[in-house]
Amino acid sequence: MAAVTLAGKQFEVDEDGFMLDVAQWTPEVAIGLAKSEGIDALTDDHWKVINYLRGYYQKFNVAPPVRMVCKETGFSLKRIYELFSTGPAKGACKLAGLPKPTGCI
């Protein structure tokens, strides 16, 4: 268990850097977390994916399947991997403040 300070606030994160409390997320947190994922600046395309992930999570309380992310945002799978180099399951979910997806990453 570790804590990081982002946007002047302290957050608890797990060993892979995923936020433990989803409710604490703010857009500033995503900007702060982006640096740990090797993203210099979040573009509109990044925000489109992040906002979709958050909307889906608030509705269904689970991260969406990758196919849904591609379909709803209109990006190809390749484009999503270009935006979030560690992949939609790990990188994008981390920035959106979602808990770590289960399974083998």
Place this chain on the structure above:
Amino acid sequence: MEAIKLCCAKCGFVVEEYTSVELTDNPRKAKRCQYLLQKSSICPSCLASGRLKEVRTQVDDNAIVGAKPQPAPGVAAAHEEHPQSPTPMMDAISRGSWPSHAAELKKTHYPLQMYEQALQKRATQWGYGGYVSLPGVAAGVLVRASARPDITKGSNFLRIMDPCGNFFKTDAMRGLCDIADKYAYGLLHLLSTGGDLEMLGIPTENLKPAVDEITALGFDVGSTGDDYRTSEECIGPAKCDLPLYDTLGFREAWYKRFLEDVQYPRFPHKFKCKFAGCPNDCVRGGQKADVFVCGVFRDLPIVDQPKVAAWVKGGGDISTVCTRCPGGCLTWDAKRGLGIDGDSCIRCMYCINKIPGVRPGGDRGVAILVGGKLRGKYGPMLAKVLVPFMKAVPPDYKEVFDLIERITAVYDEHARKKERMGDFLLRIGMVEFFRLVGVEPSAQLFDRPRTNLYYHWEPEEVNAEIAQRNIAGQSVSKE
């Protein structure tokens, strides 16, 4: 601290090694140590049987921890350096007239002690495995952890997609070998059971440059994690006389259409495709593949009567072939020749394999089977037929690939995380899967009439019948 070695009384070979701290901390190890000392055992080195000898030596506490020199920080060594330790068991293996894997491993940078210790302890020294996504390489890197960090810290593998038919030009292979020498152990795994090539032992810092050089050679890296795994095809028209469609061209087209799904994981679990040219199924697709495309023919096998007669005259055992035909449909008459009963023939290729002069029929296409697997939640399963026959039309095989895409879309949407296709089919049922994919079940999917008397009727069917009867009854009473 004391080191306790259990040695062979005759040759002094160290069979097991413990420390006094281990024995006091871990009762299981203490029990095993006692057990080994009390019973007679066979030395793995000199094969002499007898009681083991216990040798106790004093060791410095610091001698074990940090014995291995650490590389200078900031320098990415191409290989981990391994001390030249004695390898008696591997030496024993490499003696002999056949080329030995132990002799080959010794020529490379493979950590020999991992294998040597595995032989001595009779248990693998490697740890768990997994996949990682690197920036720019979403799939293709396998990680193998080490249970013995004192020997090696672990190892990364790269999975490289092989060309169709596993044909490598020598130049391309030399290029791959150079990359393996430069960045890895200098060891290639040709070819893994999944139909791909693995480059073993690449340090994490070297992964990206190695992948860049491999892609510059014209090969693609991918197929790890929850995506399409590398497909496997039989050698087909390149070397075989039986294929019913062009398996090599089919796989080439498959890669062109689905390469993105091979390189970027998105499915609930791994997804394997295999393509066999004929029902002989040399790629074991029926046992292993989530989607198995098998070449089939609809009409009867074509019989060249003079050729069959010549074979029988030359000593061919026709009576055995006729009795062992799975459909029981072969008849042999010296005057009329070989007869095939079309009603009971199941197109199993038995007579085609056995008798020269019998060839597959001319009305050819492919059958699509789903859900074969070896592992997963409910264990091994055979694939089930989804479409008994459809035409495979080159060059883009649009109809077949559209169906495969529909299957993956259904799997993607409805399957649970880490659920293989076979388990998914077992959970939702084949009837529901037919409905979801949009395929109409046909009579060719059943191999025999139903023997079960009890049958569930849908309410709509029964109600419609009753309504019809009531209408008929009313019209009769009116008259």
